[in-house]
Amino acid sequence: xxxxKFMPFTSSADTAFWHELSQxxxxxxxxxxxxxxxxxxxxxxxxxxxPPRAFVSTESFESGTLHNTNTFEEFKHMDIPLLxxxxxxxxxxxxxxxxxxxxxxxxxxxxxxTFADLKKYNFYYWFAFPALVPDVxxxxxxxxxxxxxxxxxxxxxxxxxFEELRKSISTLSTFIVHLNEAMSxxxxxxxxxxxxxxxxEVLFAFVDPSCNDSTPGWPLRNLIALLSYxxxxxxxxxxxCYRHHTLAGVADISRSIVLTITVPVYNLDTCEHIKGVExxxxxxxxxxxxxxxxxxxxxxxxxxxxxxxxxxxxxRLMPNIDLERISQTKCLLLGAGTLGCNVARALLGWGxxxxxxxxxxxxxxxxxxxxxxxxxxxSLNGGSPKAEAAATRLKEIFPGVKSRxxxxxxxxxxxxxxxxxxxxxxKNTKQLEELIKEHDVxxxxxxxxxxxxxxxxxxxxxxxxxxxxxxxxxxxxVLRHGVCINAKEMSAGCYFCNDGSAPHNSSRDRTLDQQCTxxxxxxxxxxxxxAVELMVNILHHPSGPAAQVTDPNDDEVTFLxxxxxxxxxxxxxxxxxxxxxxxxxxxxxxxxxxxxxxREDPETLVCSALNSxxxxxxxxxxxxxxxxxxxxxxxxxxxxxxxxxxEE
Numbered sequence: 183x184x185x186x187k188f189m190p191f192t193s194s195a196d197t198a199f200w201h202e203l204s205q206x207x208x209x210x211x212x213x214x215x216x217x218x219x220x221x222x223x224x225x226x227x228x229x230x231x232x233p234p235r236a237f238v239s240t241e242s243f244e245s246g247t248l249h250n251t252n253t254f255e256e257f258k259h260m261d262i263p264l265l266x267x268x269x270x271x272x273x274x275x276x277x278x279x280x281x282x283x284x285x286x287x288x289x290x291x292x293x294x295x296t297f298a299d300l301k302k303y304n305f306y307y308w309f310a311f312p313a314l315v316p317d318v319x320x321x322x323x324x325x326x327x328x329x330x331x332x333x334x335x336x337x338x339x340x341x342x343x344f345e346e347l348r349k350s351i352s353t354l355s356t357f358i359v360h361l362n363e364a365m366s367x368x369x370x371x372x373x374x375x376x377x378x379x380x381x382x383e384v385l386f387a388f389v390d391p392s393c394n395d396s397t398p399g400w401p402l403r404n405l406i407a408l409l410s411y412x413x414x415x416x417x418x419x420x421x422x423c424y425r426h427h428t429l430a431g432v433a434d435i436s437r438s439i440v441l442t443i444t445v446p447v448y449n450l451d452t453c454e455h456i457k458g459v460e461x462x463x464x465x466x467x468x469x470x471x472x473x474x475x476x477x478x479x480x481x482x483x484x485x486x487x488x489x490x491x492x493x494x495x496x497x498r499l500m501p502n503i504d505l506e507r508i509s510q511t512k513c514l515l516l517g518a519g520t521l522g523c524n525v526a527r528a529l530l531g532w533g534x535x536x537x538x539x540x541x542x543x544x545x546x547x548x549x550x551x552x553x554x555x556x557x558x559x560x561s562l563n564g565g566s567p568k569a570e571a572a573a574t575r576l577k578e579i580f581p582g583v584k585s586r587x588x589x590x591x592x593x594x595x596x597x598x599x600x601x602x603x604x605x606x607x608x609k610n611t612k613q614l615e616e617l618i619k620e621h622d623v624x625x626x627x628x629x630x631x632x633x634x635x636x637x638x639x640x641x642x643x644x645x646x647x648x649x650x651x652x653x654x655x656x657x658x659x660v661l662r663h664g665v666c667i668n669a670k671e672m673s674a675g676c677y678f679c680n681d682g683s684a685p686h687n688s689s690r691d692r693t694l695d696q697q698c699t700x701x702x703x704x705x706x707x708x709x710x711x712x713a714v715e716l717m718v719n720i721l722h723h724p725s726g727p728a729a730q731v732t733d734p735n736d737d738e739v740t741f742l743x744x745x746x747x748x749x750x751x752x753x754x755x756x757x758x759x760x761x762x763x764x765x766x767x768x769x770x771x772x773x774x775x776x777x778x779x780x781r782e783d784p785e786t787l788v789c790s791a792l793n794s795x796x797x798x799x800x801x802x803x804x805x806x807x808x809x810x811x812x813x814x815x816x817x818x819x820x821x822x823x824x825x826x827x828x829e830e
Contacts, residue, residue, distance in 0.1 A: 189233065195238045196239050284371075306469050328440055388401055388423070400458070418442060514621035516592065521651050539585070571587070599792050632686065642772040656701070656705065661748045719740050
């Protein structure tokens with residue numbers, strides 16, 4: 183008599199499995215290294231050139247055990263023999279408790295140890311399919327083809343009955359075959375009885391992943407242990423290695439084999455002898471490596487890498503951060519110059535995926551050194567449109583971003599227009615309004631004060647998050663605008679609430695250094711980063727853009743920190759000062775009278791603001807306030823103050 187040999191499993195993990203594991207590691211498991219549920223599946227063997235394969239995929243995270251380690255050192259020092267013993271004990275318990283009779287998957291438990299290097303996309307792993315081994319080997323008395331043991335009728339009814347039984351038992355991998363003179367019938371393993379082991383008409387079957395003519399697959403090992411426990415020990419029984427393949431709707435089981443074996447005794451109390459830890463490609467007991475960097479889509483790699491830093495924040499530092507909300511936020515950048523370029527880069531760092539630039543300028547030779555999205559080639563041949571060039575460069579940095587550039591002029595208060603220009607101005611006004619409606623966050627990054635007026639009006643009317651960043655030579659201001667709480671009240675002041683005059687044409691009668699934004703180079707980086715960080719804090723405030731003015735020094739307004747209304751910084755003094763600006767009822771941009779005029783007649787408001795230097799002041803009552811101040815200033819007040827005091 184020969185000893186029965188068993189064909190071991192070869193693990194097979196598809197690429198989607200490793201993608202799923204990496205996502206679970208980042209978003210669910212994080213630093214938790216507790217065992218996770220996993221299962222593998224296998225198919226019936228039908229090709230002799232393929233070894234028995236155990237597959238894991240994205241649907242495999244349900245049962246079995248996954249040990250995902252946090253470091254490579256932890257992975258190297260995992261006690262594989264101990265894990266194999268524990269799994270074998272679980273298999274033995276499922277046999278003695280009877281659970282394996284109704285749930286056949288418990289006979290084929292596995293574990294997988296992994297370490298995911300998400301920077302290099304290297305996945306180190308070690309599969310094991312523990313099998314119980316008796317003190318005395320299993321011996322084989324005979325090995326026959328199924329066609330030598332059954333008639334054609336029996337073969338036909340066997341295939342039909344198996345398919346019917348499998349429909350009612352989704353986890354069916356072992357079953358019992360009863361033969362009679364005319365046909366065969368199939369019953370689940372749960373109907374096993376001791377008298378069956380003495381009948382030559384009963385075969386104990388399992389779905390065999392092997393297609394070798396004489397060597398059964400690995401699952402038979404634990405099935406024999408079960409049969410031994412339920413009364414087959416020391417007896418000769420017949421095993422059906424069921425191998426089926428469906429072609430054109432017809433089941434072919436002709437490659438199945440029938441083994442006659444002598445069943446040994448198993449000691450299920452100690453589980454001293456265990457096999458099933460997978461060897462590597464060189465036949466050694468060593469883990470394997472899957473490197474996906476070369477096979478993955480570069481765009482997908484870039485997307486995962488960009489999100490890596492953000493998702494790592496959730497592990498320890500900011501577990502409550504809403505990365506999905508940030509990534510879905512649509513940002514409109516009005517201005518694609520020094521501030522616009524730097525703000526865009528910071529938004530990318532936070533995972534923002536939709537960014538729109540608006541600018542009517544072209545890249546000049548002086549721009550690439552200061553404006554981080556442009557290259558020298560962008561300034562050739564008259565210069566590329568800034569908005570379009572910035573959007574293109576942003577996609578080159580990260581292909582997953584949806585960026586676009588729109589070349590248009592923003593109507594500016596205090597910049598007169600002719601009658602012929604009204605149509606073009608209102609076209610741009612309408613386009614600007616539509617852009618603001620389409621986006622969630624509006625960044626005012628223009629060079630001039632007057633270019634911020636109309637976007638401020640529209641953003642206030644639409645209730646959008648609006649943030650201004652403006653530069654001086656060595657100073658900057660970053661400011662969040664308020665939104666309407668009700669018809670007469672704003673949640674906070676806007677960029678113009680502290681002004682006592684309407685915007686005018688700041689480019690008129692200016693020397694070159696006054697026309698250009700001359701500032702220390704580091705100023706824009708500071709202002710840009712603070713503007714984006716302020717946006718993130720607004721998105722995490724319970725009231726969002728409607729957050730009212732709070733103590734600027736209160737750093738517990740959100741779990742990310744404070745929510746100042748204004749940040750005024752100075753590079754000369756290496757300092758930042760935080761302020762809270764209240765809404766001004768006579769503001770030329772966000773007061774109720776301005777918003778009412780915008781909603782009732784946008785054309786009149788815009789054209790009047792552009793052509794009349796005093797229109798906005800007259801409309802909001804600032805003219806009257808100035809007159810009152812002048813009257814008070816002209817009064818000759820004789821005030822006597824007694825500044826003496828008594829000594830105590």
